[in-house]
Amino acid sequence: MSKQHIVPTMEVIGADGVHVGTVDAIVDGRIKLTKRDSGEGSHKGHDHFIDLSLVAIVEGKQVRLSANAAVAVTLEEEESRKSV
Numbered sequence: 001m002s003k004q005h006i007v008p009t010m011e012v013i014g015a016d017g018v019h020v021g022t023v024d025a026i027v028d029g030r031i032k033l034t035k036r037d038s039g040e041g042s043h044k045g046h047d048h049f050i051d052l053s054l055v056a057i058v059e060g061k062q063v064r065l066s067a068n069a070a071v072a073v074t075l076e077e078e079e080s081r082k083s084v
Contacts, residue, residue, distance in 0.1 A: 003055050006031065011062050012050065014069030021048070023063065030077070031055075031063065048076040 010023040012031060021033035030049040054075065056066040065072050077083060 003052055003058065005058050006052075006055070006063055009061075010058075012065065013062055014065050014067060014072050015056065016068040017064075018069035020050070020065065020069050020072050026052070033076075047079050049079065049081075050076055 006023060006026055008023050008025060012020045012023060012033065014020055021031075022036070024032045024034045024047075026032070027049070029052050031052065033048045033050065035047060050065070050072065054065045054067060054072060055063055057064050067075065075083075
């Protein structure tokens with residue numbers, strides 16, 4: 001499957017298989033994660049995005065990233081494209 005097959009509710013996992021988030025939508029070349037996966041503290045309750053360039057493969061109902069989960073979460077962006 002290709003990036004065009006990414007749809008809402010798919011699980012986003014790192015290259016290591018660890019959960020990163022859940023797809024809410026594809027917006028401007030980025031995966032918008034559901035708000036429940038947006039972290040804690042000042043990041044809780046607002047949108048986070050992952051650039052589609054980080055997608056390695058789409059398999060079944062999972063989007064696997066090319067980076068391990070611990071690295072991928074450091075690459076998340078706000079809606080304004082600023083780093084989280």
